[in-house]
Amino acid sequence: MIAETAQLKSKVSAPAWDAVRADFPALHQTVNGHPLIYFDNAATSQKPLPVIEALDRYYRQDNANVHRGIHELSNRATTGYEGARERVANFIHAAGSQEVIFTRGTTESINLVANTWGVANLKPGDRILLTEMEHHSNLVPWQLVAAKTGAKLVYLPVTGDEGLLNLRQLDAVLTPGVKLFAFTHISNTLGTVNPVAELVERARKVGAVTLVDAAQSAGHLPVDVRALGCDFLAFSGHKICGPTGTGVLWGRQELLDAMPPWQGGGDMISSVDFFESHWNTLPHKFEAGTPHIAGAIGLAAAMDYLDAVGRDRIWRHDQELGAYAYESMARLKGIRLFGPKVGRAGLVSFLLDDVHAHDVVTVADQFGVALRGGHHCNQPLMRKLGVASTARASFYFYNTRAEVDRFVEVLREIQRFFGV
Amino acid sequence: MFDDLNDLYQQVIIDHSKSPRNFRRLEAATRTAQGHNPLCGDNIALYLEMDGDVIKDIGFQGSGCAISKASASLLTEAVKGRSKAEVKQMFERVHDLLTKGQTSGGDLGKLEVFAGVHKFPARVKCAMLAWHATLAALDGQDQPVSTE
Incomplete structure (x- = not known):
């Protein structure tokens, strides 16, 4: 039964972090002769066995197209896919699964809102409020829709290196x-955690959609869309242990109902004539064509996994590791750290003396440490900070303090290597 | 263990990245070009003073990693006094060196220090940025060139 395939296979009851690590095959390898230290989790996370197995099982046993099928395999695929939607609704405490739209990722989710809600509701002179710490994916779609509608972009500033x-x-x-006020919950570059509920409440007072x-x-x-009070929420599956090419747009039903469709095609219609069509109900109105069925099923398996570990525990672990890394790194001479000193998420952006971020990342890789260097899709923020790029270490619940210790040693090696 | 790393970051490269030669804007420039690497946000501005078909003087400015800065610095030394045709030939040979670790047709002089880059495919673009910008300047191209 497909219903079972979305269930957790390896139950992680207590936070035995060693047992958690054992569930992630990609973590157990050497890179350039050193044990891999994977600190590029803000870009994408590794995948646990239950997710890999859910994908494998789907393709081995249940693969078929969803919805209009009458045969057994199609029923299984449909049950799995729609079951995954229920799982997502439950994961973010949506009022119902009809409010959950599957997309390719955060970027597509935001583009969907910009191209439907945005085009239908924005007029010349209207304002779209963003913050200076937005990823390009929450910035460029609004530039495009502003150009289309005549709306104007406005930015809430960020305070210097501390990044609040x-x-x-x-x-x-x-x-x-x-x-519209569109903003990030956690900055991918600074690690800042924004007060979402407060921002939403302030936005509602001026009648802005969030x-x-x-x-x-x-x-x-833990993310609860009803507690946050926002109108739309977008995220990617691949950053939360799910397959690449999966993502979610959640929206309030009354907003989604009033929005025109985006892409046209199969599955999003209720009837088609040669000259006009009628749209399907939610959520199918926004899902044209064959969806990423395996991906959705894998994403549901990822959510089961995360909840078995416990998102409150994951958050505590991430924050502790982020704070520990920040403190350990701050002891290095010549390091410049970005983002808040306290209350940060599990990532740290930095520059070592005048060594370019790409040189830091290249040398770290020779020690088996996977970092990211560059503008992190935050070019306007980089310009504001007065840098072309930063290096970034980002953590997840399978990372350890021992890895952070080794990483800081590697940073010292890099400083020695470049003679700074 | 770090042979590859030492091949990539040869002392000459570290030296040129820290004290780049011809790192200046040329007031007498007759040709300029902008190079941009969208992957890292690095930018380079290249200035050429031409005497007919020959590069009489050259300067560059901008920010970049050790590889891109050293490459630009060593390029300025290598192309000064060369004709457009000669520089185009050097471009091809440097590209071979960066991607294959060797090049046919004799020694490239100091530029040979970049042979180690071929073991780091992600860094080839860093080393090529200044060369792309030079060709664009020689061709009188107005649009910024990009490594992508």
């Missing part, structure tokens, strides 16, 4: 002309 939203300036930018980019938060801490 400057809430004292919120009143000045969150004016009644703001129709969109939360939860790409860095959904699999790291």
Whole structure:
């Protein structure tokens, strides 16, 4: 039964972190002669066995197209796919699964809102409020929709290297002309955790619709869309132990109902004539064509896995490791650290003396440490910080303090190597 | 263990990245070009002063990693006094060196220090950025060149 395939196979009852690591095959390898230390989790996470096995099982036993099928395999695929939607709804405490749209990722989720809600509701002179710490995926779609509709972009500033939203300036930018306030829950570059519920409440007072980019938060801490109070929430599956090419857009039913469809095709219609069509009900109205069935089933397996570990535990672990790394790194001479000193998520952006981020990442890789260097799809923020790029170490629940210790040693090696 | 790393970051490269030669804007420039690596956000501005078909003087400015900065610095030394045709030939040979670790047709002089880059495919673009910008400047291309 497919219903069982979405269930957790290896039950992780207590936070035995060693047992958790054992579930991730990719973590157990040497890279350039050293045990891999995977610190690129903000880009994508590794996948646990139950997720890999769910994909394998689906393709071996249940593969068929969903919905209109009458035969057994199609029934199984449909049950698995729609079961995954229920799982997502439950994962984020949505009012119902009809509010869950499967997408290719956070980027597609935000583009969907920009191209449907945005095009239908924004007029010349309306304002779209963003923050200076947005990823390009929560920035470029709004630039495109602003150009289409004549709406204007406004930004809530970030405070220097410490990277907090400057809430004292919120009143000045969150004016009644703001129709949409789109902002990230956790900054992928700074590790800042934004006060979502407070921002949403302030936005509602001026009648603005809110969109939360939860790409860095959904699999790291409990997320409850009804408690946050937002109108849209977007996240990716691959950053939370799920397959690549999966993502979610959650939206309030009344907003989704009123929105025009985005892509046209099969599955999103209720009837088609040569000259006009009628749209299917939610959520299918926004899912044209054959969806990523295996991906959705794998994503549900990932959510089962995360909840078996416990997202509150994961969050505590991430934050402790982030704080530990920040403190350990701060002891290095010549290091520049970005983002908040306290209350950060499990990632640290940094620069070592005048060594370029790409040189840091290249040398770290020779020690088996996987980092990311570059602008992190945050070019305007980089310019504001006065740097071209930073190096970044980002953690997940399978990372350890011992790995952080080794990473800091490697940073010392890098400083020696470049003679700084 | 770090033979590859030492091949990549030869002392000459570290030296040129820390004290790049011809790192200046040329007031007398007759040709300029912008190079951009969208992967890392690195930018380079290249200035050429031409005497007919020959590069009389050259300068560059910008930010970048050790490889891209050293490559630009060593390029400025290598192409000064060369004709457009000669530089185009060097471009091809440097590209061979960076991607294969060797090049036919004799020694490339100091530029041979970049032979180690071929073991780091992700870094080839860093080393090629200044060369792309030079060709663009020689061709009088107005649009910024990109490594992508």
